[in-house]
Amino acid sequence: MNKYYISRGFGVNPLALSIREPWITCGLHYGKPVENRGWMLPYHIWNRRVFLHSSAKLDSSDGIASASRLAGVNFFQEGHLLAPLGHIVATCVFTRQITKPGTLPAGTDKWFFGPYGWVWAEIKPLKRPLPCKGRLKFWSVPFEILEQIEAEDLLPFDDLEVLEI
Secondary structure, eight states: OOOOEEETTTTTEEEEEEETHHHHHHHHOOOOOOOOESOOOOGGGGGGGGEEHHHEEEHHHHHHHHHHHHHHHHHTSSOOOSSSEEEEEEEEEEEEEESSOSSSSSGGGGOOOOOOOOOEEEEEEEEEEEEEOSSEEEEEHHHHHHHHHHHTTTTTSOOOOOOOO
16 A cells, blocks of 8 residues: 555645745744745645745855845844754645736735745744755655654644545
């Protein structure tokens, strides 16, 4: 019998996206409503729940300075980066893509600097971060990690089921 993980939101093949710190912390704790990328959001990802992975490397010092300014927090000080590096830390649903400011909720346009902005909704932290090696672009979450998420009940909602065929 083979085991498959399915979900109403994740689809049959749960995917993850790696994001460098401090940007993932900004999304989880400082009101950042959009993930900025240089490439378009693939259509099969729209309205699909994905895991968010905190990259093993921090952003550049210029990126950290920008995030600090936007969040109103000094991410260079110890204790302000809340997502451990190299861990799956949350899930979200990318609901749409923007290419110009003025299309985000009031007061949040500052977070968009494109060229493509993937608007996320329902961003929810896992009950505890889970160590996992990340990859570039969207990547399939390894089966062992899905098993651990299920076994430890790490999702903040009941949406991951096991289908044995």
